[in-house]
Amino acid sequence: MAIIEAAGLEKTYSSKTGPVHALAGMDLSVPEGTVKALLGPNGAGKTTVVKILTTLIQPTAGSARVDGLDVLRHPKAVRRIIGVSGQYSAVDENLTGFENLDMVGRLYHLGASASRRRAQELIDQFELTEAGNRPVKGFSGGMRRRIDLAGALVIRPKILFLDEPTTGLDPRSRISLWGIIKDLVRDGTTLLLTTQYLEEADQLSDDIVVIDGGRAIAEGTSDELKAQIGGHRASVSLLEQADAPTARAVLGRHGDGEPVTGDDGRSIEVAVSDGPLALQLILAELEEAGVALHDAGMRRPSLDDVFLTLTGRRAEDSTTSTASTASTTSTTSSDSTDGTAGKETAA
Amino acid sequence: MSVVTPKDRRPRPGRTGVPEDATTEAPLALWFSDGWIVTRRNLTKLKRSPDMLVFAVLQPIMFVLLFSQIYGGSIEVEGSDYTQYLMAGIFAQTVIFGSTFSGSAMAQDLKDGIIDRFRTLPMSSSAVLIGRTNSDLVLNTLSVVIMMGTGFLVGWRVTTDAGSALAGVGLLLLFSYAFSWVMALLGMSVKSPEVINNASFMILFPLTFISNAFVQPQNLPGPLETFANWNPVSALVQAVRELFGNTGSVPVPDAWPMQNALPMVLVGIVLLLVVFVPLCIRKFASISSR
Numbered sequence: 001m002a003i004i005e006a007a008g009l010e011k012t013y014s015s016k017t018g019p020v021h022a023l024a025g026m027d028l029s030v031p032e033g034t035v036k037a038l039l040g041p042n043g044a045g046k047t048t049v050v051k052i053l054t055t056l057i058q059p060t061a062g063s064a065r066v067d068g069l070d071v072l073r074h075p076k077a078v079r080r081i082i083g084v085s086g087q088y089s090a091v092d093e094n095l096t097g098f099e100n101l102d103m104v105g106r107l108y109h110l111g112a113s114a115s116r117r118r119a120q121e122l123i124d125q126f127e128l129t130e131a132g133n134r135p136v137k138g139f140s141g142g143m144r145r146r147i148d149l150a151g152a153l154v155i156r157p158k159i160l161f162l163d164e165p166t167t168g169l170d171p172r173s174r175i176s177l178w179g180i181i182k183d184l185v186r187d188g189t190t191l192l193l194t195t196q197y198l199e200e201a202d203q204l205s206d207d208i209v210v211i212d213g214g215r216a217i218a219e220g221t222s223d224e225l226k227a228q229i230g231g232h233r234a235s236v237s238l239l240e241q242a243d244a245p246t247a248r249a250v251l252g253r254h255g256d257g258e259p260v261t262g263d264d265g266r267s268i269e270v271a272v273s274d275g276p277l278a279l280q281l282i283l284a285e286l287e288e289a290g291v292a293l294h295d296a297g298m299r300r301p302s303l304d305d306v307f308l309t310l311t312g313r314r315a316e317d318s319t320t321s322t323a324s325t326a327s328t329t330s331t332t333s334s335d336s337t338d339g340t341a342g343k344e345t346a347a
Numbered sequence: 348m349s350v351v352t353p354k355d356r357r358p359r360p361g362r363t364g365v366p367e368d369a370t371t372e373a374p375l376a377l378w379f380s381d382g383w384i385v386t387r388r389n390l391t392k393l394k395r396s397p398d399m400l401v402f403a404v405l406q407p408i409m410f411v412l413l414f415s416q417i418y419g420g421s422i423e424v425e426g427s428d429y430t431q432y433l434m435a436g437i438f439a440q441t442v443i444f445g446s447t448f449s450g451s452a453m454a455q456d457l458k459d460g461i462i463d464r465f466r467t468l469p470m471s472s473s474a475v476l477i478g479r480t481n482s483d484l485v486l487n488t489l490s491v492v493i494m495m496g497t498g499f500l501v502g503w504r505v506t507t508d509a510g511s512a513l514a515g516v517g518l519l520l521l522f523s524y525a526f527s528w529v530m531a532l533l534g535m536s537v538k539s540p541e542v543i544n545n546a547s548f549m550i551l552f553p554l555t556f557i558s559n560a561f562v563q564p565q566n567l568p569g570p571l572e573t574f575a576n577w578n579p580v581s582a583l584v585q586a587v588r589e590l591f592g593n594t595g596s597v598p599v600p601d602a603w604p605m606q607n608a609l610p611m612v613l614v615g616i617v618l619l620l621v622v623f624v625p626l627c628i629r630k631f632a633s634i635s636s637r
Contacts, residue, residue: 054467056635079469090464094392107470
């Protein structure tokens with residue numbers, strides 16, 4: 001049975017330019033003990049979903065249950081079993097790492113000694129010793145994120161929500177945080193994760209929901225999503241840009257659909273159904289035509305390809321998005337503001 | 348690219364969050380302890396930001412010295428020495444300005460995201476607000492003590508008894524406490540912490556200056572005189588003057604609130620709390636970082 005269940009979630013804000021539909025009929029179901037990633041560009045509605053499920057905001061319409069509890073009717077009961085780490089590190093800068101965690105424990109009503117013990121455990125587990133006894137201000141973003149994540153784990157939550165856990169982190173901190181998250185979910189915590197990084201969803205989750213314009217537009221494992229848009233990609237990189245038209249013609253003959261030329265004008269790729277054989281034929285024909293290659297190969301489709309196929313635009317290039325039916329915010333606003341862009345309309 | 352294989356994972360027993368009966372404490376005790384935990388957090392912040400504390404100590408000293416030394420020689424009040432007349436006004440103005448801190452701190456907490464953390468915890472829904480207004484009360488108490496000390500140095504005296512003086516201090520603090528809730532609501536309603544100072548000054552300057560804090564209302568032009576006589580701040584100042592014994596032979600304006608300053612202030616305090624505490628709690632239940 002699904003431990004997180006949401007149906008027909010809508011969230012509408014009024015703004016100067018008219019109503020903004022942050023969510024427009026979002027459905028979601030997360031089975032217990034699995035990791036689900038909400039993947040989408042800025043403004044898609046990811047943060048709004050998390051805020052509704054974690055009792056921070058109320059939906060305009062629709063219903064949501066967390067572990068069987070209605071988030072609207074029993075917010076406090078929901079808060080007892082969830083851990084949340086938002087997009088911004090919700091830590092008090094003036095408190096030490098230890099004091100932050102201790103305070104969270106006490107506000108979960110664990111009692112003074114249990115709170116202190118748990119805070120110390122988390123400090124050790126997350127290698128926060130350095131930040132343990134000094135005020136958080138002055139520590140790096142990666143360290144703050146770790147303290148914030150530790151704050152979400154004070155009660156060993158049944159369900160964990162992580163909203164863009166690595167946004168803004170340098171690659172090293174990101175990989176280190178991925179390691180921590182993988183360890184966490186190994187023992188069965190249900191995790192709902194939002195991300196705009198395709199690789200992150202691929203790395204951490206069992207199942208991915210692609211979200212755009214405030215609703216889910218596709219769902220499945222990363223392999224299933226990739227299978228939806230066909231098999232492998234054959235790609236070549238040319239030495240001379242002048243050869244591009246010839247190469248495009250060759251790739252077009254052996255691939256499924258139109259070849260795609262990269263921004264540099266020298267790399268061209270096409271979806272192929274019969275894998276390596278197609279690449280062999282392409283290479284042979286290119287050699288015959290006297291086209292010199294810098295590189296050539298096969299690659300499995302990326303989630304970016306999935307997004308491109310589903311929405312007609314790239315996930316990470318939200319500036320070129322056409323206004324979708326539901327969202328008017330996806331072009332400029334960041335996901336953090338999609339929940340609060342305007343004054344809240346009466347729910 | 349590696350994909351996590353989830354199939355062998357299964358829920359571990361015992362990972363169930365906080366059990367319903369994690370604590371046997373009564374709701375009231377929990378409410379109290381939640382409020383105290385947040386208060387302590389706010390006071391720690393004060394302790395660790397020495398610049399804020401220095402400002403909080405110096406500002407009251409500066410106000411007392413500036414007003415008494417600069418205006419003391421120029422402003423005449425019939426029936427009293429200006430320093431004696433002035434001090435209750437300075438006290439009131441300073442504690443009311445002090446309560447704006449609740450507003451800016453709420454706005455800042457909202458911006459920092461820590462409110463989102465609090466709101467996802469199963470804590471009492473009013474604890475953050477209680478903690479906020481409590482810590483302002485501590486700061487304002489400090490401020491009043493400092494001002495009274497400074498006032499004493501420039502010749503101000505309490506001419507009544509210790510009990511009345513304490514009642515005067517209590518009244519100042521109660522009023523500022525009630526006002527903290529007004530400011531907290533404002534802090535939760537503005538778009539950024541930067542706005543809150545301007546917004547609160549727009550309210551506080553007229554409220555404290557169109558009053559009997561620094562001048563006698565009878566010298567103000569007609570409509571302002573009426574406003575000053577009915578201004579709750581005037582009632583506060585008048586009541587505190589009476590309790591400290593600083594009224595001298597200054598004539599009390601004929602308006603009802605001035606004639607009955609103490610009950611008027613108490614009613615005002617109760618009204619502020621009755622209106623703004625529920626409004627704040629309701630607002631808090633729907634705010635989230637932006």
